[in-house]
Amino acid sequence: MTVPESDGAQIEVVRVFTDPAGRFGNPLGIARYSAVENADHQALAARVGFSETVVVHDPDPATERVKMRIYTPKVELPFAGHPSVGTAWWLNDQRHPVKIIDVPAGPVEVATTDGITWARARAEWAPNFEFHQFEDAAAIATLDPADFPEGKHYCWGWTDEPRGAVRARMFAPAMGVPEDQATGAAAIRLTALLTRGLNITQGEGSQIFTEWDSDGWARVGGRVVADHPIVV
Structure with missing residues (x-):
């Protein structure tokens, strides 16, 4: 019981x-x-x-x-x-x-x-996210969680592409999370999508590092x- x-x-x-x-x-x-x-x-x-x-x-x-x-x-x-x-x-x-x-x-x-x-972990273990790439990464700061009333959304843009630096925010009302300050699973999914390691700044200032393995595995740290x- x-x-x-x-x-x-x-x-x-x-x-x-x-x-x-x-x-x-x-x-x-x-x-x-x-x-x-x-x-x-x-x-x-x-x-x-x-x-x-x-x-x-x-x-x-x-x-x-x-x-x-x-x-x-x-x-x-x-x-x-x-x-x-x-x-x-x-x-x-x-x-x-x-x-x-x-x-x-x-x-x-x-x-x-x-x-x-x-x-x-393997990228396919992570939940599916809808990815939104922004050409102007600064615009990501202007987003409002109310703009994403359903689903799972990862908004990202390069701040220094040669160095793999990314600015991101994540909104997932489908998971009961209006906005997540740092999302390792989404970082792994994005790493697999781009097939490269990343240095992600998410939310207010969280820092996420990833590495890509060519055999389909990725590391997040x-x-x-x-x-x-x-x-x-």
Whole structure:
């Protein structure tokens, strides 16, 4: 039997894809499975209200793997980049590092190098987005979430094409997210579309890095910082 909410459960919070000073980034809620085992996880994510909340099992130290489920306020996702990067960093910070996060889409390889936490996945695991390229990247700042009442939209433009620098915003009311401050899955999709690594500035100032593998895999990475836990 499940209950619609989990009164008193502590949700850890990290901000994923911050700038070098630890500013901006996208909040991620992290719930330990043991604390919310009998709760309705989708209802819990809606109550938390972040673009994504994850439910994480205890890692297996023998295999260095962990199971994870990902929820937006409206739907469960088979894969998402910001939760994968954020959870990998958090587990490492908790002294329970893993090499693989098993999500419904498949095994996500994770690693941290020089302060950047990376997650490797296939582009087709990510949700489909409608991409809108802007010739004038400055115009992206003038967009209003109300302009996108439905669907999943990623608006982007080059700020320095030779260096792979991109300005972007994402609007996904279909996922219960009017605007997302940093979207790893969309970054992977765009990387696959352009078949090159990118340095993306999204939302107010979040920074996302990607790398393209010619065999169809891509990596998405960024900086993560701890934020204050919440109780729901």
